[in-house]
Amino acid sequence: MGWLTWQRFRCVTDCHLYPDTCISEKLIRTQAKLLVDGGYLAAGYEYIIIDDCWLNNTRAADGSLQPDNQRFPSGIRALADYIHSLGLKFGIYEDYGTATCAGYPGSLGHLEQDAQTFASWTVDYLKLDGCNADIKDFDTGYPSMERALNVTGYPIAYSCSWPAYQEFSKMKPNYSAIAQTCNLWRNWGDIDDSWDSVYSIIQWFGDNQDRLSPFHGPGHWNDPDMIVVGNYGLSPGQSRAQMALWSIMAAPLILSVDLRTISDWARDIILNKNLIAINQDPLGAMGRRILKLNGNVEVWSKALINNRTAFVALFPQPYGTPIHMSINLTDLGLGRFDEYDFFETFHDEFLGKYHKNELYNFTINPSGDVHAFYVESASTKTYRLDLI
């Protein structure tokens, strides 16, 4: 869980024209302080990660990476020290190729040196992108950087873009090797600030879930890209939908939003305790799309500890009429116990006790809204403390 510059701040490097939003130490220090003061760190959002465009256009004389010294005048180590003083962890970006996607120096030919540089900067997380490279080299290249990071002896979480570029090229990535090498990996296209973009990613993960979920679990995660809630493109319903689906998929929750201007309703969605508990459930199971109803409403479910199950019903299409849904519990996969207690996820409201032969009825709104609920078996009464 954490925060990443890219979707909201992109590659803005003109700090004269954009002094408050250019990629700079000032921006990172400001957002880091707000991650703490806004209650995000306390909720689990602990990594603050700089994406592309932090770099100087050239490496130093000794070949080592250096930041743009106008935008990062104190240097990366000092910035990391400040971030660590707040109790946060620090992430940075590089690219396996000759240049980053934005054209800054890439790591190819410098893997060991760059890994040592990151460790000397006390970097806790590296996102390694795959632009300007031969994707056929990735199956050896990404493990090479993993070895280089391990040699430093400094614990660095490793985010790989390795499969995404192979999936685009219709290659079938070796997810077994990827899961042994990376802690998380981007599978598919870049997310943008729109419902169309968010839903196209949800569809792709649902369509490919059978070949993705076996490799998903604690320490090695499929990554559908950033949470864009709080920016300009999603309605409140669509914002609930992205948080609910990323929670059901047990996807990394990596925000990209200006914490200075985020609305209260967007912040409430991002900080919803039940969604975070579902996302962070110790089983680490990747939720799956289990039903498609009425041709458009889809139901996803995720197994949780203590015989609980989380569900999300999603109505993605912009057809302006709310639909009354009626689903029998066995179609939800609930048949192991005779009775279940249903709770609404966002507000933790008790929705009722249902026998396994009963129907569960609810109404769902269109255009990317969700009905999120979780159930626990009434017979095996357990404490709900870890869900609220």
Ligand SMILES: OC[C@@H]1[C@H](O)[C@H](O)[C@@H](O)CN1C(=S)Nc1ccc(F)cc1
């Ligand atoms: O430059 C970095 C940027 C972000 O890190 C994204 O998360 C990465 O998926 C890659 N990336 C970009 S814009 N990649 C890219 C996107 C479109 C394109 F035509 C060529 C490259």
